[in-house]
Amino acid sequence: MRVIYYILQKEFKQIFRNRIMLPIIFVIPFVQTIVFVYAATLELKNADISIMDYDKSSLSKRLISDFEASPFFEVSKIVPNNNAVSDLLLKDKAKAVILIPQGFEKDVLSLDGAAIQININAIDGQSAGLINVYIQQIVNSLAIKYLSSDINVQINTIPANAEIRSRFWYNPGLNFKYYILPGILVILVTMMGTFLTALNLVREKEMGTIEQINVTPIKKWQFITGKLLPFWIIGIIVMGFGLLIGRLLYNMPFEGSISLFFLATAIYLILAIGLGLLVSDYANTQQQVMFLLFFFFLVFVLMSGIFTSEESMPDWAQAVNRINPIYYFMKIIRAILLKGAELKNILTEMISMTVYSILVMVFAVWKYRKTH
Amino acid sequence: MKRFRGFLIKEFIHIFRDVRTMMILFLIPIAQILIFGYVIKNEIHDANVAVLDLSKDNITKEISGRIDAAPDFVVSDYLNNYSDIKEYFSSGKGAEVIVFEPNFAENFYGQDNARVQLILDASDPNLSNLINNYTSAIIQTYIADQNMSNSPNAIITTEPRMWFNEGLKSSYMFVPGTMTLILMLITAMMTSISIVREKEIGTMEILLVSPLKPLQIILGKVTPYILLSIINAISIILLGNLIFHVPIIGSTILLLGVSILFIIMALMLGVFISSVTKTQQIAMFISMFALMLPTILLSGFIFPIENMPKVLQWLSYIVPAKYYLIAIKNIMLKGVGVAFIWKEILVLMGMTFFFLILSVKKFKLYI
Amino acid sequence: MNNNNNKIIEVRNLVKRFGNFVANDNLSFDVYKGEIFGFLGANGAGKTTAIKILSGLSYPSSGKIMVAGYDVYKQRNKIKRSIGYMSQKFSLYEDLTVRENIHFYAGIYGLPFKQIQNRTNELIEELGIQEMANKMIADLPLGWRQKLAFSVAIFHKPKIVFLDEPTSGVDPITRRQFWDMIYRSAEKGITVFVTTHYMDEAEYCDRVSIMVDGKIEALDTPTKLKENFGVNLIEDVFIKLARK
Numbered sequence: 005m006r007v008i009y010y011i012l013q014k015e016f017k018q019i020f021r022n023r024i025m026l027p028i029i030f031v032i033p034f035v036q037t038i039v040f041v042y043a044a045t046l047e048l049k050n051a052d053i054s055i056m057d058y059d060k061s062s063l064s065k066r067l068i069s070d071f072e073a074s075p076f077f078e079v080s081k082i083v084p085n086n087n088a089v090s091d092l093l094l095k096d097k098a099k100a101v102i103l104i105p106q107g108f109e110k111d112v113l114s115l116d117g118a119a120i121q122i123n124i125n126a127i128d129g130q131s132a133g134l135i136n137v138y139i140q141q142i143v144n145s146l147a148i149k150y151l152s153s154d155i156n157v158q159i160n161t162i163p164a165n166a167e168i169r170s171r172f173w174y175n176p177g178l179n180f181k182y183y184i185l186p187g188i189l190v191i192l193v194t195m196m197g198t199f200l201t202a203l204n205l206v207r208e209k210e211m212g213t214i215e216q217i218n219v220t221p222i223k224k225w226q227f228i229t230g231k232l233l234p235f236w237i238i239g240i241i242v243m244g245f246g247l248l249i250g251r252l253l254y255n256m257p258f259e260g261s262i263s264l265f266f267l268a269t270a271i272y273l274i275l276a277i278g279l280g281l282l283v284s285d286y287a288n289t290q291q292q293v294m295f296l297l298f299f300f301f302l303v304f305v306l307m308s309g310i311f312t313s314e315e316s317m318p319d320w321a322q323a324v325n326r327i328n329p330i331y332y333f334m335k336i337i338r339a340i341l342l343k344g345a346e347l348k349n350i351l352t353e354m355i356s357m358t359v360y361s362i363l364v365m366v367f368a369v370w371k372y373r374k375t376h
Numbered sequence: 377m378k379r380f381r382g383f384l385i386k387e388f389i390h391i392f393r394d395v396r397t398m399m400i401l402f403l404i405p406i407a408q409i410l411i412f413g414y415v416i417k418n419e420i421h422d423a424n425v426a427v428l429d430l431s432k433d434n435i436t437k438e439i440s441g442r443i444d445a446a447p448d449f450v451v452s453d454y455l456n457n458y459s460d461i462k463e464y465f466s467s468g469k470g471a472e473v474i475v476f477e478p479n480f481a482e483n484f485y486g487q488d489n490a491r492v493q494l495i496l497d498a499s500d501p502n503l504s505n506l507i508n509n510y511t512s513a514i515i516q517t518y519i520a521d522q523n524m525s526n527s528p529n530a531i532i533t534t535e536p537r538m539w540f541n542e543g544l545k546s547s548y549m550f551v552p553g554t555m556t557l558i559l560m561l562i563t564a565m566m567t568s569i570s571i572v573r574e575k576e577i578g579t580m581e582i583l584l585v586s587p588l589k590p591l592q593i594i595l596g597k598v599t600p601y602i603l604l605s606i607i608n609a610i611s612i613i614l615l616g617n618l619i620f621h622v623p624i625i626g627s628t629i630l631l632l633g634v635s636i637l638f639i640i641m642a643l644m645l646g647v648f649i650s651s652v653t654k655t656q657q658i659a660m661f662i663s664m665f666a667l668m669l670p671t672i673l674l675s676g677f678i679f680p681i682e683n684m685p686k687v688l689q690w691l692s693y694i695v696p697a698k699y700y701l702i703a704i705k706n707i708m709l710k711g712v713g714v715a716f717i718w719k720e721i722l723v724l725m726g727m728t729f730f731f732l733i734l735s736v737k738k739f740k741l742y743i
Numbered sequence: 744m745n746n747n748n749n750k751i752i753e754v755r756n757l758v759k760r761f762g763n764f765v766a767n768d769n770l771s772f773d774v775y776k777g778e779i780f781g782f783l784g785a786n787g788a789g790k791t792t793a794i795k796i797l798s799g800l801s802y803p804s805s806g807k808i809m810v811a812g813y814d815v816y817k818q819r820n821k822i823k824r825s826i827g828y829m830s831q832k833f834s835l836y837e838d839l840t841v842r843e844n845i846h847f848y849a850g851i852y853g854l855p856f857k858q859i860q861n862r863t864n865e866l867i868e869e870l871g872i873q874e875m876a877n878k879m880i881a882d883l884p885l886g887w888r889q890k891l892a893f894s895v896a897i898f899h900k901p902k903i904v905f906l907d908e909p910t911s912g913v914d915p916i917t918r919r920q921f922w923d924m925i926y927r928s929a930e931k932g933i934t935v936f937v938t939t940h941y942m943d944e945a946e947y948c949d950r951v952s953i954m955v956d957g958k959i960e961a962l963d964t965p966t967k968l969k970e971n972f973g974v975n976l977i978e979d980v981f982i983k984l985a986r987k
Contacts, residue, residue: 212832
């Protein structure tokens, strides 16, 4: 036991003296949680739209003021000119251009029906879809308001109708931040565990100090424990730190039990660190570690459902995810934080992750050789 | 010139001998494009939903049937009471429960409003919003069908026209985006690391005392990466075009020209990073956090810049990838010429020049 | 002067292959307690391979090898307790101080805390580096680093210390001082097994073996070797053997 103490002491000293490690450990959680959360937003607001009003009636003006009142749009009125549409879109001066045709009010009043032309820059398909939906909502609600107050008298039958009410559980404001934040925590912990562990071990190889350790009577398990434990502890601290930032800055929900949360983190860190150890078994230079990890990390993170949830992935991708270590943890963390899942709800994932952790760790330790 | 050729050959051998790194350099763009193309989608297909039918009449059955028949949904569970909803969500079986209130059919044709509640697991807000919109649309269409003649919505219709990307395909975003990221990564990151590596192992000093001129050394170091980047860019464009049908409407030559400008800019950035760092580790982390994250987050690759807070929008002005991305999207997808992107080209040129001057100064210093 | 009871390293028919390449081709030799045994050879002659096997860093392909009375196949851990090792690669942590490096290595050899404290102070005093004791290794000149690495390698008082090219890259004065340290430790009864390609250093050894292409071509005291080959310098012995 005393031997492990000496390794731990050395590791912590080195980590806290390292001018690269320290910022990684404490600044990056900050930067990531702040920049990532604010940048990673698909919520649409203040999109620039231009409206060309060929009608200039009271109804068209009402429609324009409805657009102006919407938080989604920033409206500029443009002198009607058909050639201007492509120019506005080509030069990115407007995300969408709306044309209100001549005779718009007249056609509505006569119940003939009028059509509004919407031109949307759809290169970003997702935003374009949203813009389209929001424009239609504004137009529809005007139609309904207008109908019920002004034209309803003309219709005698009671139409069949049902009221649709939507309730969004766990995240009533549909706040994308709450979705992305747990994902960022997962990335953070993975980076701490896997990257730092692998780099640290390979660094000793590169420097040659590993040989000096290998000729000492230290046992394999003592050395590995002493080497890995610091990153396990740091990982847990960083997780707590990230969680705190999430709570303080974004008021991120924490529905589940804090002990379950940290239990899952502790188990996952064994997996993450085990992967780091495994990579260091094979790599000889830090450069190789970086590229190897970078590649797998990229694939695993993107597939784990950081931006979109698993349900929207094709079946084969969901199948591939069974071997994706990040996938399990991502699912567990989101369920605990956002839905207040208890152990019984996430039992399958927890068991899979635990088994995975043990397998990887055992294999990595077995692969680690003091003697060649 | 002969000396330079020998040096260049040595650089190529160095790079191509490290098979693992080479593999990764070519695999990254391919994997990324395929993942973006096939995995990361905000689309739903056969999503599980549950029905809690408190009315159990013909109409609720018909509506449930329509939802089940839609390609987007499968009604996977029928719940019995409200308390089942929490369990359903917690187990992660599905993300929506459709609740028909009692006496639905009666109210549907009567004076009172029939009520249907859509309860969503909004822990993934984008997905739940999408599911909500689709389900509402199915129900509304059902209502409209019952009122065929006097549907109120028909009085004002909208005729949306999606410019530049009629099918709203996400590939139009991720193909140019991936190209930007890969070019930045390979050129800037790889150059900086490989130069710093020579510094670290001490071979840089030998090169510097050799009759090679510093400019030749830099050129020799960066040429293989220029070649690699161009090959990568071409393979990404081909992959995007052949598999995901991302067009190149504008001039291919202009596209290539702008890409080469961007590559040179990234190279200068890489040389600059290498001149201010001492170890590979630092070079790697600078590349990761000063180049990669901004290129992913602040260039408009995945997330629209307009939606970000002002501070991040300002920050995005110093991200070179942003200008390149605007330029190539304009060329590829809108088919416009220099007249529309001269500003972006100018900014990229300015940045190239800026880093060139900085690196030359720094490089001289450490000689 | 030597008899069988004094053997501390016993090597019989040591072979180490890497694929088709034979790095150590049937080596047999003994090292006796308390001597300074020089292991000479050109770069790539197989010196480092042999020293790694003797110190338990790699496995031999075949052969019988006993180090400090223990078998390298079965009693690896007992061997490790009895030896010290210093490689040509620099082996102290640059981002730890002198004192911290000593504490660390002593700690993993399992020395009691009080003893580590006392002996560290003694060592620092002996080397006269009181003002350097709390400096990072990175801030020390190379010569001092090598001397410290050696002191750390024998800090736990091993029976044998293996030195793999300990003086490569240091100036002549430091080399001289380094060899003084080797003599002092030999006087204390530590057997020194040293590889080098500096032929002048061979003259400092009690006995030297000269390796060429994985084989030991000569093994004797420096004086006898020179006599046998009829030359004045060990260097000339080496050249004669290499040209054979």
